[in-house]
Amino acid sequence: MNLKETDLPGIGKKFLIQARSGDKLSIMIHNDGRRELSHFDVHDPDDSVSMVTLDDDEARYVSAIIGGATYKPTAMENIEVALGDLIIEWYKLDSNYKAIGKTIGELKIRQRSGATIITVIEKNHKKHISPGADLMLTSEALVVVLGERLHQQQIRQILLSGK
Structure with missing residues (x-):
C-alpha cells in the first residue's frame, strides 16, 4: 500500500491511498469534520468511479467498523x-x-x-x-x-x- 498525504490550506487534508490490489482511494478530511471518500477506476486512475460524503460521527463509526472494533473476521490473513x-x-x-x-x-x-x-x-x-x-x-x-x-x-x- 502506498500513502500520500497532502495539506490543503483552508480546506483540510487529503490522503491518497494506492492499495496492493491496484485500487486507488482518496480521503479528504475537511476542517469542518466532513470526510469525502472517492474511489477511482483501476484502468483510469484519474476517473472517480464513486464518492461518499460522511459527517464526523459517521466517519468515526465507519473507521471503527473497518478497523475491526465491532467485528473481526475469523479467517483473516493478518490477525x-x-x-x-x-x-x-x-x-x-x-x-x-x-x-x-x-x-x-x-x-x-x-x-x-x-x-x-x-x-x-x-x-x-x-x-x-x-x-x-x-x-x-x-x-x-x-x-x-x-x-x-x-x-x-x-x-x-x-x-x-x-x-
Whole structure:
C-alpha cells in the first residue's frame, strides 16, 4: 500500500491511498469534520468511479467498523490479538514479499524490529514453533509475530523489502 498525504490550506487534508490490489482511494478530511471518500477506476486512475460524503460521527463509526472494533473476521490473513501493548499478528508471505528465500537470521528480524517470530506455518501446514535463525521463509507461509505496534510495522517492512 502506498500513502500520500497532502495539506490543503483552508480546506483540510487529503490522503491518497494506492492499495496492493491496484485500487486507488482518496480521503479528504475537511476542517469542518466532513470526510469525502472517492474511489477511482483501476484502468483510469484519474476517473472517480464513486464518492461518499460522511459527517464526523459517521466517519468515526465507519473507521471503527473497518478497523475491526465491532467485528473481526475469523479467517483473516493478518490477525491481531491485543495483549496490552503487545500484538500477535499473522503475515502471509505472498509472492510480493522479498523475504521469501531468506532465513530469519539473514533478515536479523529480532535485532532490527524488536519483534519475535513465534511460529511459521508453511503452505504444506508444517509448523515451526519458536523457529531458529536458520529457518528459511517460504512462499505462502504464515509468519506469526509477537511485538508492539511499532515492531509490527518494522517487521512488515523487513518482510516486504527483504532487507
